[in-house]
Every structure is written in structure tokens, then in C-alpha cells.
Amino acid sequence: MNCSTCQPLLSAYVDEAMRAEESAAVDEHLRGCAACRVVAQDLASIRVAGGSLEPLIPPAHVWHRIAAAAETQTRASGFHAGWFAWRPLAAVAMTAVLAAGLWRVGTLLQPAGDGDSTPQLADVVPAAESDPEAHYTLAIARLEEVTTADQDVLDQETAGAINAGLTVIDEAITESRAALRTEPQSESAQESLFAALRRKVALLQEMLALINEMRKGNQEGAARILSEINR
Amino acid sequence: MRGAATPSSPAADLELAQRCGRGDPDAFEQLYRAHAGRLYTLIVRMVASAETAEDLLQEVFLTAYRKVGNFRGDSSLGTWLYRMAVNHCLDYLRGRQSKMARTTDSIDEDGMVEPAAVAPLVASAISRLDLERAIERLPDGCRTAFVLHDVEGFQHHEIATMLGISEGTSKSQVHKARMKLRAFLKGAMSAPPRALSAQAGRV
Numbered sequence: 001m002n003c004s005t006c007q008p009l010l011s012a013y014v015d016e017a018m019r020a021e022e023s024a025a026v027d028e029h030l031r032g033c034a035a036c037r038v039v040a041q042d043l044a045s046i047r048v049a050g051g052s053l054e055p056l057i058p059p060a061h062v063w064h065r066i067a068a069a070a071e072t073q074t075r076a077s078g079f080h081a082g083w084f085a086w087r088p089l090a091a092v093a094m095t096a097v098l099a100a101g102l103w104r105v106g107t108l109l110q111p112a113g114d115g116d117s118t119p120q121l122a123d124v125v126p127a128a129e130s131d132p133e134a135h136y137t138l139a140i141a142r143l144e145e146v147t148t149a150d151q152d153v154l155d156q157e158t159a160g161a162i163n164a165g166l167t168v169i170d171e172a173i174t175e176s177r178a179a180l181r182t183e184p185q186s187e188s189a190q191e192s193l194f195a196a197l198r199r200k201v202a203l204l205q206e207m208l209a210l211i212n213e214m215r216k217g218n219q220e221g222a223a224r225i226l227s228e229i230n231r
Numbered sequence: 232m233r234g235a236a237t238p239s240s241p242a243a244d245l246e247l248a249q250r251c252g253r254g255d256p257d258a259f260e261q262l263y264r265a266h267a268g269r270l271y272t273l274i275v276r277m278v279a280s281a282e283t284a285e286d287l288l289q290e291v292f293l294t295a296y297r298k299v300g301n302f303r304g305d306s307s308l309g310t311w312l313y314r315m316a317v318n319h320c321l322d323y324l325r326g327r328q329s330k331m332a333r334t335t336d337s338i339d340e341d342g343m344v345e346p347a348a349v350a351p352l353v354a355s356a357i358s359r360l361d362l363e364r365a366i367e368r369l370p371d372g373c374r375t376a377f378v379l380h381d382v383e384g385f386q387h388h389e390i391a392t393m394l395g396i397s398e399g400t401s402k403s404q405v406h407k408a409r410m411k412l413r414a415f416l417k418g419a420m421s422a423p424p425r426a427l428s429a430q431a432g433r434v
Contacts, residue, residue: 011406017387041351042413043406048354049362050381058271062285063263066292070259188281 001029006036014044060175060192064168136197143204146211153214154207158226162207169203172196239265244308252300262299263292266309270316276378277320279367287323291316317379317393324371352416365415369408376401377408 006029012018013026030037151159176193183189206229213222250258270291275284295312302311366374366382375394379385380401385393387401394401 007410008403008406011409012402017402038349038351039413042417043409045352045354045357046362046409046412046416047381049352049357050366050377051384052354053276053359053362053382055268056272056275056281058267058285058288062271062288063260063267065285066263066289067256067260069289069293070296074254 001025003029003033003036006030006033007039010036010040010043014040014047057179059188060172060179061195064172132194133197136194136201139201140197140204143201143208147204147207150211150215153211158210162203162229165203166200169196169200173200239307239309241304241307245302245304248299248302248304248308251296252302259296262295262308266312267292269309270312273313273316273378273383274320276363276366276382277317277375278323279369279374283323287316287319291319294319314393320375321394324375328371352413357416361416362412365412368415369411373404373408373411376404377412380405381409 006026009018009022009026013023016023018026030040154162173193173196176189176196179186179189180193206225210222210225210229213219213225247258247262251262267288271284271288274287274291275281278284278287291312294315302308306314366378369377376390379390379393380387387398387405390396390401391398396404
């Protein structure tokens, strides 16, 4: 046996998946050939390293995409109309925020007609570019302050649906933060976190807009926003 | 066989499948939480792209969602989903291969040089990141065989059935993959470390 006949057999050799006499022939060649010995060791090491690769974790946003798509699929097929009833909220909120651009937070915070009483978000929130997470977190805190105080103008069902949507987003935020703790350099975990924070900002914006319309007694406007949230 | 499902009782599988089939959202989420990690891990390595893997994982679960009502418990839910994931990967790879004329494979083949480093590789010293990256560089055919055999722990006869190839082809593809990985890894050891950004998606 020479090197060129030996090398193609080395994977089967390290897997111990060859007949005894073949294996003995390889053994004999290896005793006298340092180069093929190194190849055999390399192949064995690669096999072991391959077998000890760690499991990967899908980014948190994948589940939200799947849940939203499952809901769409369900609706298209006409079954289980109440399925995932609250989940599209997150999807709608995300679309809304992508379409509208994030930085409308400040203007949306200002209720139409009487802007004097509401603080301007731009005054208290750090710029998105310099510290996105702090930007979203503060935006959320400000929005929550206003929406929590006035939530009672919404009927129970609407408030419940929105809060359920918020709970889902909060879970995604927690999940992404946990992933980031495990692997702080992970860009995808970072992206998932920002995406979830953006969704929360967007949903709170919708909620605030709805509250404003209700307080103004503008049933038509409220219905329009509500149908948009529920779409 | 490490590719097999996480242990779950047939009765529990059947009940979960039926709940999913009835449109119970909590059951569907439970199905996802139980199996998504293992399937995602497989898919990322089979198709060599975290981004594509997200799309394929979604396809697998949406297909499962449509079909889970027909699940009769002939295998475990895990195995049922796993097979579906393998098939989605193969469909994707076939589609991709027919789209791009197979140029990379032949270049790779001929451009292969004997590794310069003389010292043998030591399994524990091979960095996870280097190995993942090297696997991504493999041609589709030998990558799938390698992932199923060395990473997922299937036997050649099982891989032959899954991929629709002969057992001999499975063996030679795994060997080809290991030889290429050896060249990549020995090259990687003498090359300067690359940016960590390539790890995006590996959470």
C-alpha cells in the first residue's frame, strides 16, 4: 500500500468501519509513513470536533414571524377564526413602525389639538443613533406613563387585546436580553432586541392615538385606529 | 443516533399533534419551543446560512401546522419534523444548484493544496467558530453528508436513504468533506484571525 491508495481509506479507518485485513494493511502503511499518520489524526480530530459542535438557538423574532404567518394561514383557510387573535397586533405594529419611521414618537406623543400638557419626547429621550436601547427604553417609559394613566377610557376588550400584544412583545424583549447575556457580541440577538423594542414603541403609539380619539369623543377616528390595530 | 428526537412519549406527541390540529395556539407554540432549536441547528449547517435557515424553519413549521392533524404517531413528532426539515433543506439546495452553474465546486477541487502545517489537528484545539465557518465553505453535496454523519450522528445507510444516494457515495462524500475541512482548518490556523461579525446569527 502506498500513500495514494491509503489516503482514500483513512475516513473508514478512523471510523473503524473497514474489514480487519484492510485495516491491518492501513496499520502497516501508517507505521512507516508519518505523513499519512498526520492525515489520519487530522480526520479523527475533525470527526470528534464535528460531533461536539454546540446547538444553535433560533433568534427570538423567528417565532413571532411564524405565529403571525400561521394566523394568516388560518384566516386564509377559513378555520379557527379566533386563532392567535392578539398576535397580529405585533405584526401590525411592526409594519406601522417601519412605514412611519421611528422618530415620529415625539410628534405622536403630542395629542392632536392640545399639545401643551404633554411633554415633548425629544426633550427627554437620548438620540437613537448614539444609544438606541436607551432611546427606546425611555420612549417606552414615557409612553407607558401616559397610556397607563388613561387606559380606562378604552373598553375592556380593546385594552385586554392590546395588553396581550404587549405581553408577547415583553416576552420577546426578555428572550433577546437573555440571549445577549449569553452572547453579548451576537448581532442577531441585538437586532431582535431592537426589533422588539420598536414593536413595543409602535404598539404603545397606536394605543395612545386611540386613547386620544376616545377622549375627544371622536368615535369615527377611534374606530379607524382600532380597525387598523385589529387588521 | 443523535439526530433522533428528544425523548417524548408517543401518547404525549399524539395529544400535542391533535391540539395543534384543532388550532390551539399554545400547543403550536409548545411544538415550536420543543423542536425549533434542534431543527434550526440542523438547517443552518445544511444550507450554510443563518438567514436562509430562518426562512426554512418558518416553512417547516408552517407545513407542520397544516399537516400535523394527519400525524398518526408512526414515528415521534421530533422525527416527523426532522425528516420534513431535511427535505426542505434538500429542496432548497437543489433549487439553488440548478440556478447557479456549478462553478465553485470545481474551482475548490482543483485549487486544493496540501496543508502546509505538519503538526496534527487536535480536536479540542479546533475552534468552534473556525469549524462552523469551514463547514459553510464546503460544496453542498459533501457538506450535507458531513453534517448528517459527523455532526448529527447518522449512519451511512440512513444518510443514503435520506439523500437518495448510495451508501458508498455517502462514505466518499464524508471523506471528501473531512479532507477539505482539514485543508481549510490548517489554512485557518496560519491565517490571521478574522472579524467576529461572521458569527452573526449564532446566538
